[in-house]
Amino acid sequence: MKYLPTPLEGCFLLKPTIFKDERGQFSETFNKKAFEALTGLSTNFVQDNESRSTYGILRGLHFQTGSMAQSKLVRVIQGKVLDIVVDVRIGSPTFGHHFSKVLDASEGLQLFVPRGFAHGFITLSETSIFAYKCDNYYDKASEGGIIYNDATLSLDWHLPKEDIRISEKDKQLPSFEAATA
């Protein structure tokens, strides 16, 4: 596993070592000891999630607030997505900055999304399976979010506007300004 920093403090990529042989390939997707040695974090992951989506489905931007904030270690196990994170940590030197990365199942890249970040992704392939670990439990009452096409953030989701599909719930999300006021 290799540690790759991003411009946002606390947010990084992990590139797994892939062992290929005549049968196919093998990789460790999570190893607590290696994770701690590489990152210096002792994150206690307590929930694993998996979602399946079709082309153009955008989930986000989401976070949980207060004591229910979550760090996430995300990856794609089938297909390709564009993943975007936004630093919404009040007082952070990169508050309001975002980082985006195409996550392709064939590469196995993982993105660590720290607590205090909004997170979303869009499926670029025909279908995708997205898997992630969380260090805090799901709590509906603590859900927060930002509308994906917020004018201030001006995020590039890589797909034409007419191809982007979001849930009714995500259509109601507030602006970046309102969400962070």
Ligand SMILES: Cc1cn([C@H]2C[C@H](O)[C@@H](COP(=O)(O)OP(=O)(O)O[C@H]3O[C@@H](C)C(=O)[C@@H](O)[C@H]3O)O2)c(=O)[nH]c1=O
């Ligand atoms: C996220 C989540 C949802 N659910 C339920 C609630 C709802 O009925 C159904 C679908 O929920 P959502 O529409 O919120 O699912 P989704 O839009 O996929 O939500 C996820 O989006 C990405 C971008 C994230 O970063 C995640 O943390 C999470 O917020 O699943 C759980 O039971 N546990 C969970 O941890």
